Amino acid sequence: MSDRSILARSAADVAADIVAGVLPTTAALDACRDAATSVQVGPEGLNAALWFDAAHARESLTSASMHGALAGIPVAVKDNIATLRMPTTCGSRMLEGYVSPFEATVVARLHAAGAVIPMKTNMDEFAMGSSTENSAWGPTKHPMDPARVPGGSSGGSAAVVAAGVTRIALGSETGGSVRQPAAFCGIVGVKPTYGRVSRHGLVAFASSLDQVGVFGQSVDDAALGLQVIAGVDPLDSTTVDAPVADYRATRDITGDRPLAGVVVGRPLEYFPASLDPAMRALLDRAADTLRALGAEIRDVSLPHTDLAIPVYYIVAPAEASSNLARFDGVRYGLRVDDGDGLRGMYEATRSRGFGPEVTRRILLGTYVLSAGYYDAYYKRAMAVRRLITDDFARVFASGVHVLLTPTTPTTAFLAGTKKDPYEMYLSDIFTATANLAGVPAMSQPIGRIEGLPVGGQLLAAQFDEATMFRVAYALERALGEEAHR
Amino acid sequence: MSAVTDGYEMVIGLEIHCQLKTRTKLFSAASANFGDAPNANTDAVCLGLPGALPVCNKHAIELATRAALGLECTVHPVSVFARKHYFYPDLPKGYQISQFDRPLATGGRVVVGANADGSARVIGITRVHVEEDAGKSVHDRFAGVSAIDLNRAGTPLIEIVSEPDLRSSADAGAYVRAVKQIIEYTDVSDANMEEGSLRVDVNISARPRGSTTFGTRTEIKNLNSISGVERSIEIEFARQCGVLAAGGEVEQRTMLWDGVRNEVRPARSKEGSPDYRYFPEPDLPPLVLEPAFIEAHRAALPELPAAKRARFASQYGLSAADIEQLTVTTTLADRFEAVSKASGDAKRAANWILGVVLASVNARGLDITSHPVSVERLAALIGLEVQGAVSNTAAKQIFAILEQEDAEPSLIAEREGLLQVSDDSALERWIDEVMAEMPAEAARFLAGEKKLQGVLVGAVMKKSKGSADPKKVNQLLGQRVAPG
Amino acid sequence: MGGSDVAVSEDDVRHVAALARLGLDGDRVQSLVGELNRILEHMDVLQQVDIRGASLDPDAAHGLRMREDVPNPIPLHREREAFAPAMRDGFFLVPRLATHGTAARGDDEGDE
Ligand SMILES: [Mg+2]
Numbered sequence A: 001m002s003d004r005s006i007l008a009r010s011a012a013d014v015a016a017d018i019v020a021g022v023l024p025t026t027a028a029l030d031a032c033r034d035a036a037t038s039v040q041v042g043p044e045g046l047n048a049a050l051w052f053d054a055a056h057a058r059e060s061l062t063s064a065s066m067h068g069a070l071a072g073i074p075v076a077v078k079d080n081i082a083t084l085r086m087p088t089t090c091g092s093r094m095l096e097g098y099v100s101p102f103e104a105t106v107v108a109r110l111h112a113a114g115a116v117i118p119m120k121t122n123m124d125e126f127a128m129g130s131s132t133e134n135s136a137w138g139p140t141k142h143p144m145d146p147a148r149v150p151g152g153s154s155g156g157s158a159a160v161v162a163a164g165v166t167r168i169a170l171g172s173e174t175g176g177s178v179r180q181p182a183a184f185c186g187i188v189g190v191k192p193t194y195g196r197v198s199r200h201g202l203v204a205f206a207s208s209l210d211q212v213g214v215f216g217q218s219v220d221d222a223a224l225g226l227q228v229i230a231g232v233d234p235l236d237s238t239t240v241d242a243p244v245a246d247y248r249a250t251r252d253i254t255g256d257r258p259l260a261g262v263v264v265g266r267p268l269e270y271f272p273a274s275l276d277p278a279m280r281a282l283l284d285r286a287a288d289t290l291r292a293l294g295a296e297i298r299d300v301s302l303p304h305t306d307l308a309i310p311v312y313y314i315v316a317p318a319e320a321s322s323n324l325a326r327f328d329g330v331r332y333g334l335r336v337d338d339g340d341g342l343r344g345m346y347e348a349t350r351s352r353g354f355g356p357e358v359t360r361r362i363l364l365g366t367y368v369l370s371a372g373y374y375d376a377y378y379k380r381a382m383a384v385r386r387l388i389t390d391d392f393a394r395v396f397a398s399g400v401h402v403l404l405t406p407t408t409p410t411t412a413f414l415a416g417t418k419k420d421p422y423e424m425y426l427s428d429i430f431t432a433t434a435n436l437a438g439v440p441a442m443s444q445p446i447g448r449i450e451g452l453p454v455g456g457q458l459l460a461a462q463f464d465e466a467t468m469f470r471v472a473y474a475l476e477r478a479l480g481e482e483a484h485r
Numbered sequence B: 001m002s003a004v005t006d007g008y009e010m011v012i013g014l015e016i017h018c019q020l021k022t023r024t025k026l027f028s029a030a031s032a033n034f035g036d037a038p039n040a041n042t043d044a045v046c047l048g049l050p051g052a053l054p055v056c057n058k059h060a061i062e063l064a065t066r067a068a069l070g071l072e073c074t075v076h077p078v079s080v081f082a083r084k085h086y087f088y089p090d091l092p093k094g095y096q097i098s099q100f101d102r103p104l105a106t107g108g109r110v111v112v113g114a115n116a117d118g119s120a121r122v123i124g125i126t127r128v129h130v131e132e133d134a135g136k137s138v139h140d141r142f143a144g145v146s147a148i149d150l151n152r153a154g155t156p157l158i159e160i161v162s163e164p165d166l167r168s169s170a171d172a173g174a175y176v177r178a179v180k181q182i183i184e185y186t187d188v189s190d191a192n193m194e195e196g197s198l199r200v201d202v203n204i205s206a207r208p209r210g211s212t213t214f215g216t217r218t219e220i221k222n223l224n225s226i227s228g229v230e231r232s233i234e235i236e237f238a239r240q241c242g243v244l245a246a247g248g249e250v251e252q253r254t255m256l257w258d259g260v261r262n263e264v265r266p267a268r269s270k271e272g273s274p275d276y277r278y279f280p281e282p283d284l285p286p287l288v289l290e291p292a293f294i295e296a297h298r299a300a301l302p303e304l305p306a307a308k309r310a311r312f313a314s315q316y317g318l319s320a321a322d323i324e325q326l327t328v329t330t331t332l333a334d335r336f337e338a339v340s341k342a343s344g345d346a347k348r349a350a351n352w353i354l355g356v357v358l359a360s361v362n363a364r365g366l367d368i369t370s371h372p373v374s375v376e377r378l379a380a381l382i383g384l385e386v387q388g389a390v391s392n393t394a395a396k397q398i399f400a401i402l403e404q405e406d407a408e409p410s411l412i413a414e415r416e417g418l419l420q421v422s423d424d425s426a427l428e429r430w431i432d433e434v435m436a437e438m439p440a441e442a443a444r445f446l447a448g449e450k451k452l453q454g455v456l457v458g459a460v461m462k463k464s465k466g467s468a469d470p471k472k473v474n475q476l477l478g479q480r481v482a483p484g
Numbered sequence C: 001m002g003g004s005d006v007a008v009s010e011d012d013v014r015h016v017a018a019l020a021r022l023g024l025d026g027d028r029v030q031s032l033v034g035e036l037n038r039i040l041e042h043m044d045v046l047q048q049v050d051i052r053g054a055s056l057d058p059d060a061a062h063g064l065r066m067r068e069d070v071p072n073p074i075p076l077h078r079e080r081e082a083f084a085p086a087m088r089d090g091f092f093l094v095p096r097l098a099t100h101g102t103a104a105r106g107d108d109e110g111d112e
C-alpha cells in the first residue's frame, strides 16, 4: 500500500524529497495510482480519466530525470494534448484510437522536469463545452456530487485534481475551460498570457484564443506547473520571448501587509445586479481580505465586457471551423467510406466523427466567415475584440495591478440542465474576456455556497503572471480553510 | 483572322506561381527536395497532424522579397498570412496558408518589349504574395482510387498577379518570358515550366473593340508551357467571342487546358464562384520586415534585364537582336562580358558566343559555365583572329580542337599549321604556283578580268591549307595588275 | 426571431454544411436552422457597437519569428501507416477523384 499522505503535501515538497532521496522515486505515482482506484477516476466512476497507465508511467520513471522541479510527480494531461504513449482523442469519435506520432512541447517539458504522465483526462469534444457532457466517451461527474457537472471543457483534469488523485493537471483554455471547472471543483486553475505557453501539440480549437492551462490543488502547485511549461517555443510562432519570472517567489511572504502597494481593481461589469448575493458576499469577503493584506481596492470599469460572449461565439467557431477542416478521413483518424466518392467520404466521415456541439460550431463558424456575412460578423467581432483588449490595457495602464471578479455566475450546475446552447455559452461570461484580450487569469477557491465551491478570479496585465500569483498566494494563505467553507 | 473574333478585344491578366529555391518548406523544416519516395518529406506540419503549427522559413521570405523588388514592387513592412479554405485531399489542413488583403508586395511593373510607337511596353504587377503549395494527386497509379503524395505540400511559392494589361496571346507569352527572366536574374527559383516550378493561370475576357468595361472572365488553370498559354488563350478567346456574337453570356468559371487535344474545357464542378472564407492566419503573427532588411535586399539586387540591355547597347554598341539574345540569362550575359573584356573585342565576342559557342553548348546539352572552352582560351583565340594570326575559318578549327584539348590556342595554331601566313615571299611563291597551275585563268586575270581574282585567292587559300592571310593575298594579286 | 437582420434559412444551413463537408439529414437541417438563429440573435448586439475607435490594423507588436532554412523535420515516432486510414506504396489513398484524363486539380474546387 502506498503512502496516501504524500498527496496531501505540495508537489514542490514531494518532488524535493524525491530528489533528495527521502522518498522513493515511485512514491507519488504509487499514491496517485491507489487514489485513482479508490475514487474510481475511470468510466466506472467519475469518468475523468480516459486512459490510466500507471505501469507504463512507472517504467518511464526509471529513465526520467530525477533532478527536476517535478521529479516523480504525476501530472494528468487533458486528452487534446499530444502524448506518445497514450491516445489523444480530444473526446471525439473522429480521433478514436489515435495515438499522436509526436509529443506536445508542454509534455516534453513536463518529462524534462521529471514528471510522469499516468493519464489522459476527459473533456468536451474538441474542447467545445462548459460541462464535460459533450465527450464522445461519456460525461465526467463532479467529484463532490455525481449529479452535477465538473465544468468544462477541461472537466476531467479538474475532477482528477479535486478528487485528490494528482496535485497538478494540464488543461486547455479557449474561453474559460480551465478557470470555470477549477471554480466548480474548488481548486486552482490558471490560464497564462496568450503566447506564454507553447501550443505545439495542443490540438487547436480556436488558435488565437487557445492556451494550455494548469490546475493545482493549491496556488503553489499551479505556479510550479506553469513554471515548468512556460516559455518561448521555436515550434509555436505565437509564443513570445518574454522573460519568465519566478512564479513561486512570493509563496513564503508573510508579515502584516504583504500586498502593500498592490492595487486590485474591481470591474463593476463583473458584479451585475443579477449576481447571486451569496456569491457577491464571498467576493466582498475576498476583497476585504486583500484590503487587510495591504492592497488598495479600486472600482474600475471595463465597458465592453457584456460584448465578450457574442464576440467569443463568433471568433471561436470561425477559427474552429477552419482548424477542424483537417479532419477529413484522408491521413489519420476516422474514415467512413460509403462508396459515394470523395465527397461522400468527406461528408460521412465528418458527420459521424463530430458530435452535435462540434457540428453546430463548425456550421456557425463557416457561416460567419462565408461570403456576404464576413464583414457583419467576423470582421465586426474582431473590431469589438480590439475594444475589449483596449479596456484591459487602459485599466492596467491606470495603475491597477490585478482585477478581482467572480469566475463564474453560478456554482456547478446539475448535469443535463443546460439544453439551450446559448444558455451554456453564458457560463463563460466572466472568463472569455481574458482569452479575447490575451491577459493571464486564474481562479482560486474563495468559499462555498450550499456546499458547492465558488471561484474568485484574478486577472493581470499581459505577461505579468508573477503579480497575479503574488496576490493569489496571499489570498490563499489569508483565507485558509475559509476558502473551502 | 477568323470572323468570329473580329470586332472583339481580349483582356488578359496572368497569375504566375513560382516555386522558391529553398531547402525546406515554407512552414515546416521538412525537406523541400523533389523526387523522393512518396510522402517521405512530410512531417507533422506537412501532414496537418492535430497539434502541428506552422513556423516560417526566413530564406523563403528573403527570396520572395528579392523577387518582388526585381518586379519593381513596393514591399510592405507589415504583411499578413491568411487561410484560404477548400477541401481537397492534397491540401492537408483544409486550408492553404496564403496572403490575402495584406500581401507582401504590391504595385510593380515589367517591361515587355516595345509598343508600336517604340515606347517601352509596361505591364503592371498588382501584387506578389507568399503562399504554400499543395501536394500531388495521382489518379492513374491504382485502380479505383486516387493516391496522394504530400512531398510538395508546403513548399514555398510566390504568386505574381498581373494587372489586366495584356491584349494578345503574344503579349501574354512575352510577359511570361519577361517575368521568368526576372525570376532567373534574381535567382529565386528554377522557374522551369516543364518541371512545374513556374505555373501560369490565365484570366481572360472578351469585349467589343472600343469598350472600356470588362467582360465576364474565365480562368484557365495550371498551364505549364508558354505555347500552352498562347494556344489556350487563342482558343478560349475564340470560344468567348462565339458565345458573345451569338448573343449569349460568358459564364464565369474555371477552365482546364488539354494540351494533347488542344482544347479548353470547363472544369467539372459548377458550384459557382468558390467561397474561400479567408481570414488572418491566427497561428502566425504579422510578417514584419524592417526597412533595413528591405533596403539591404534592394541594394543586393543584381542588374535586372532592362538595365542590362540598356547598358549593353551603350557600352558595346551591339545590335538590339544580339543584346536580346545575350541577356536571356545572366550566365550567358556574364560569359559574354568576361570574353569581351579578356579579348578586348565586344563585337567578335558577341559573334562567337551567339554562334559557335551557343551551338556547341546546345549540342552538348551543357550549361555555358561548364563548357570546356574557358573564357581565357576563347579570348586568346579571338585575340589571334584580331591580330590576323589566324583566319576565321582556322579559328573555328582551333575552337573544335579546344573542345577536346585544353591548350594555348596559339600553340594549337602553330602545331596544326593554321597560323596565317602574311609573309610576302611565301605568299608570292604560292601565287606563282597557282598562276602556273591555272594559266588560262591567270591570263584572263592579268588581262583585266577582275572577277577571276576571287578564284585565284581561293586557290591560294586552298594551297596554303587556310593559313594564308586572304587580305594580303588579295593585295598582292591586285598589285600584279596595277598599272605601274 | 428577435430583430435579426440576417436570419439563417434552411438553404443557408445546407450551403454552409456543403462548404464544411458535413453530411446532414433533413431533420437535422431543420433543427439547426432554429439553433443557429437563436444563437445569432444574441450577436445582433454587435451591430450597434461603435467600432470607429477599434483599430483593424494587424497587431505587429510581436512580429513573426522565423527559422533558418535548415532541414529539421519534427520526427514522427510512428509510421504513417500506423495512423493512416488507407495507404499503399507510401501514398495515402482516397476514393477516385477525377474520371477524365490528367485534369486533376480544379476539378472539384481544388485551387491554390
Ligand atoms: Mg489563383
Ligand SMILES: [Zn+2]
Binding pocket: B017, B131, B159, C112
Ligand atoms: Zn496562389
